[in-house]
Amino acid sequence: MTLQIFVPSDTTACSLGADTIAAAIELAAVQSGADIELIRNGSRGLFWLEPMVEVETPAGRVAYGPVEISDVDGLLKSGLLDGNLDHPLCQGLTEEIPFLKNQQRLTFARLGLGDPLSIEHYLAHAGFRGLQHALSLSPADRVQQVTDSGLRGRGGAAFPTGIKWKTVLDAEDDQKYIVCNADEGDSGTFADRLVMECDPYILIEGMVIAGLAVGANQGYIYLRSEYPLAQRIMNEAIARARAAGYLGGNICGSGRQFELEVRLGAGAYICGEETALLESLEGKRGMVRAKPPLPALKGLFAKPTVVNNVLSLAALPFIFDQGAQAYADVGMGRSRGTLPFQLAGNVRQGGLVELAFGVSLRELMDDFGGGTFTGRPLKAVQVGGPLGAYLPESQWDTPLDYEAFAAIGAVLGHGGVVMFDDTVDMGEQARFSMEFCVVESCGKCTPCRIGSTRGVEVIDKIRSGQQPEANLALLDELCTTMIDGSLCAMGGMTPFPVQSVMKYFADDLRPLADRER
Amino acid sequence: MKSAPPSIAAVVEGLVASLKHQPGALLPILHAVQDELTYVPDEVIAIIADGLNQTRAEISGVISFYHHFRRTPPGDHVLQICRAEACQARGAKQLESHIKQRLNIDYHQTSADGRVSLEPVYCLGNCSCGPSIRIGDAIYGRVSPARFEQLLDDMTTQVVELV
Ligand SMILES: Cc1cc2nc3c(=O)[nH]c(=O)nc-3n(C[C@H](O)[C@H](O)[C@H](O)COP(=O)(O)O)c2cc1C
Ligand code: SF4
Ligand code: FES
Ligand code: FES
Numbered sequence: 001m002t003l004q005i006f007v008p009s010d011t012t013a014c015s016l017g018a019d020t021i022a023a024a025i026e027l028a029a030v031q032s033g034a035d036i037e038l039i040r041n042g043s044r045g046l047f048w049l050e051p052m053v054e055v056e057t058p059a060g061r062v063a064y065g066p067v068e069i070s071d072v073d074g075l076l077k078s079g080l081l082d083g084n085l086d087h088p089l090c091q092g093l094t095e096e097i098p099f100l101k102n103q104q105r106l107t108f109a110r111l112g113l114g115d116p117l118s119i120e121h122y123l124a125h126a127g128f129r130g131l132q133h134a135l136s137l138s139p140a141d142r143v144q145q146v147t148d149s150g151l152r153g154r155g156g157a158a159f160p161t162g163i164k165w166k167t168v169l170d171a172e173d174d175q176k177y178i179v180c181n182a183d184e185g186d187s188g189t190f191a192d193r194l195v196m197e198c199d200p201y202i203l204i205e206g207m208v209i210a211g212l213a214v215g216a217n218q219g220y221i222y223l224r225s226e227y228p229l230a231q232r233i234m235n236e237a238i239a240r241a242r243a244a245g246y247l248g249g250n251i252c253g254s255g256r257q258f259e260l261e262v263r264l265g266a267g268a269y270i271c272g273e274e275t276a277l278l279e280s281l282e283g284k285r286g287m288v289r290a291k292p293p294l295p296a297l298k299g300l301f302a303k304p305t306v307v308n309n310v311l312s313l314a315a316l317p318f319i320f321d322q323g324a325q326a327y328a329d330v331g332m333g334r335s336r337g338t339l340p341f342q343l344a345g346n347v348r349q350g351g352l353v354e355l356a357f358g359v360s361l362r363e364l365m366d367d368f369g370g371g372t373f374t375g376r377p378l379k380a381v382q383v384g385g386p387l388g389a390y391l392p393e394s395q396w397d398t399p400l401d402y403e404a405f406a407a408i409g410a411v412l413g414h415g416g417v418v419m420f421d422d423t424v425d426m427g428e429q430a431r432f433s434m435e436f437c438v439v440e441s442c443g444k445c446t447p448c449r450i451g452s453t454r455g456v457e458v459i460d461k462i463r464s465g466q467q468p469e470a471n472l473a474l475l476d477e478l479c480t481t482m483i484d485g486s487l488c489a490m491g492g493m494t495p496f497p498v499q500s501v502m503k504y505f506a507d508d509l510r511p512l513a514d515r516e517r
Numbered sequence: 518m519k520s521a522p523p524s525i526a527a528v529v530e531g532l533v534a535s536l537k538h539q540p541g542a543l544l545p546i547l548h549a550v551q552d553e554l555t556y557v558p559d560e561v562i563a564i565i566a567d568g569l570n571q572t573r574a575e576i577s578g579v580i581s582f583y584h585h586f587r588r589t590p591p592g593d594h595v596l597q598i599c600r601a602e603a604c605q606a607r608g609a610k611q612l613e614s615h616i617k618q619r620l621n622i623d624y625h626q627t628s629a630d631g632r633v634s635l636e637p638v639y640c641l642g643n644c645s646c647g648p649s650i651r652i653g654d655a656i657y658g659r660v661s662p663a664r665f666e667q668l669l670d671d672m673t674t675q676v677v678e679l680v
Contacts, residue, residue, distance in 0.1 A: 011641075012643050012645065012646055015643050015646060015649065015657050015658035016658050016659065048645065048646075184642060185639070186640070187601030187602040187603045187604075187640045187644060188602060188603040188640075189640075189644065190642040190643065190644055190645070192642075225548075225585050226641050226642065226651070227642060263541070264545075264548055265583075266583035266584070267583055267585035267638070268582065268583050282540075282541045283541040283542055283544055283569075283579070285582040286582060286583070301540060343645060344606075345602065345603040345644065346606040347645065350645025386639075416603075416644070418602050418606060418644070429602070429605075436601075436639065
């Protein structure tokens, strides 16, 4: 009988040699005459085990990882091809690995199960069922489903998706757009990438549903240029979906039309901000627009436009298949459903952890993350990307919930969790926050453009012992000016991580000469 | 006005003609040009501007806004080092100094032998397995200085296979 062996093909697995390992396994099978089918699946999101090779057995899929090329020979000799459980790299049944088993994967239920580009696989695992259901509803009922699910935008601002859609639905125009924000610029995040590389049809399905709901027949995925593999896979998936009638002039025989295209960004963090993104899509510099007008009313080419994050759109197939209530049933307070958290940085077990809102940050970092990679004490955690505060230990028991985080001056953002051990110099991190703003500011407003440059200088002065007290006061003022006087959250939130360092890691902001390191 | 060498001009004219009808065509055109020529030479700006009915200043303004577009030719390989927080937490700064010292260049420069151009990048989406770098379209994780030496060897001694 043909034995199925899975070697993931996503960016992370490949960054650690998965292609070479796949080739070695295939070669060995040819040489030994073993009857195998090698499937390049998507990653399961258990990145600390990548490259994670899986073998189909009667009991289920068995995982081996992290596999290095030097392990392949030994694995094959010890019986990889027979699902041998004794090998030191064997992790047992994949589905029983606690990191995976203890998640609540609604959006990512299919992650890594099969060939990302296989439509048959997608259909065999509940694919396009949400779309079928959406087709049977009226536009207003489609929007109502999303409202009832409680879904809030996963790109960072957590704005209720149903309200945004209703605005676009009610806007009268013969041309409307769905724009998927796939700029995923936040450090520590990769969930959008996993959607696009490992389950691309879910995003297509979500965008078609969005188009049906608000009356848009054209979609764009604005994808960052740092994701070349996601670009290739999405383009191929779009071509296949079109050929199969899930895109184009007659969606599933309904007579409804939806076209979809990937557009590449060009390495500008600010183009993740929705109005800068729209400028960029229009072929201009990515300068932030003043709001109003809302993009929902005057968005791309001044037409009513839904801008949603990849994860917001990828949540839709579940909501439309299982019902809004099934999604709203999990979560906490006004944070309904799940958020795919991303454990990154100095973490032992990094990867994707989809959980209902409400678990504490500490549980996420300990129970799933397993502490730091280096084994040293954890010192600081940055949640929500480069504009998110650095959290000290006293805040780690905060539940992962939009409102609970807002209450401590922090953000969940896109769900990135970046861990740092005790060797980190938080003064350097504060400096980097300002430096990043210098590099990535769109340049429209002075507090952001000039303020960040001044911020770097002032922090340098503090660290080199030039009038540290006076300069700390100046830094404090500067932060306030940026928060109050910036047009968008780039300048408006860059001070958050800086202020958190001033408040909770003040020691690290003392002059370098005064500290023993 | 200086006229572009015919071959480059012909290539760019072809790209502009095939892409200019889509809405918001400028970024797709710039990507196509850079993919083809490895950079966006000064002499093609007029061609793009003509094709889109825009001024040359507008085209230049867009090119300069985006970190991805280059106006000078890169070395044989473009090497990007992730400078963002998750990689910092895993030793990106040490890797960065190692690489700069090894190549004897800073960011936005090309090594003396013309092999490698060094650029910073802010996150490659490989944040659980840092520090990460990108060479061409291939991304590498958990890059120790030793692993970098291997990759550098590949870059400088042979034509690397980049996926
Ligand atoms: C500086 C900045 C960067 C942003 N980057 C992203 C991004 O990379 N991806 C994203 O989806 N949203 C990003 N956002 C949020 C978007 O402006 C917008 O709120 C979001 O795309 C709306 O989609 P959602 O409601 O589904 O979250 C960013 C915002 C700012 C201010
Ligand atoms: S705050 Fe910064 S990024 Fe935002 S609009 Fe102003 S200058 Fe541009
Ligand atoms: S694994 Fe074959 S259909 Fe999913
Ligand atoms: S922070 Fe380096 S890959 Fe994301």
